[in-house]
Amino acid sequence: MSQEINNETSQLNGTPASDPAQTKKREDYLEWPEYFMAVAFLSAQRSKDPSSQVGACIVNQENKIVGIGYNGMPNGCDDDLLPWARSADDRLDTKYPYVCHAELNAIMNKNSADVKGCSMYVALFPCNECAKLIIQAGETPTHTQMTTHADDPTHTSRYKGRDLFVRQVPRHP
Numbered sequence: 001m002s003q004e005i006n007n008e009t010s011q012l013n014g015t016p017a018s019d020p021a022q023t024k025k026r027e028d029y030l031e032w033p034e035y036f037m038a039v040a041f042l043s044a045q046r047s048k049d050p051s052s053q054v055g056a057c058i059v060n061q062e063n064k065i066v067g068i069g070y071n072g073m074p075n076g077c078d079d080d081l082l083p084w085a086r087s088a089d090d091r092l093d094t095k096y097p098y099v100c101h102a103e104l105n106a107i108m109n110k111n112s113a114d115v116k117g118c119s120m121y122v123a124l125f126p127c128n129e130c131a132k133l134i135i136q137a138g139e140t141p142t143h144t145q146m147t148t149h150a151d152d153p154t155h156t157s158r159y160k161g162r163d164l165f166v167r168q169v170p171r172h173p
């Protein structure tokens with residue numbers, strides 16, 4: 001029965017049927033960290049921010065996703081009305097006072113009672129405000145592939161050059 005299914009699948013894929021005993025599992029599948037980073041990057045594509053799109057994914061100790069978020073205006077606030085500019089004479093005309101970062105939204109969107117002991121995968125190096133939020137929520141460590149902002153002392157999760165809790169996830173080749 002399983003051989004028939006394998007043959008049928010192979011024929012559907014346009015490849016010749018092979019000996020089922022020789023069929024091995026795939027070797028180039030995504031490892032967990034790469035998979036969760038990919039979910040974070042996919043979530044970023046939901047962002048309406050014209051200058052930076054960031055996604056975050058919270059994972060519990062069983063490798064189950066318990067929260068996803070991306071940067072955007074607060075719930076119920078008209079994102080056609082609020083400003084998206086990065087600079088303006090008046091800071092209130094920029095996006096910065098209003099946009100909720102991906103990490104904040106992922107924590108607020110969690111579908112578990114809490115996120116203690118969970119890990120967060122985020123598509124950009126966390127800012128200092130999100131770093132505090134992540135630590136206070138009980139998540140550690142946080143994973144990122146991005147080094148953007150990593151050396152900016154006003155926008156980092158570092159103290160005197162030492163990472164407090166951020167680990168780099170290697171990129172999938």
Ligand SMILES: [Zn+2]
Nearest residue numbers: 101126127130
């Ligand atoms: Zn942030």
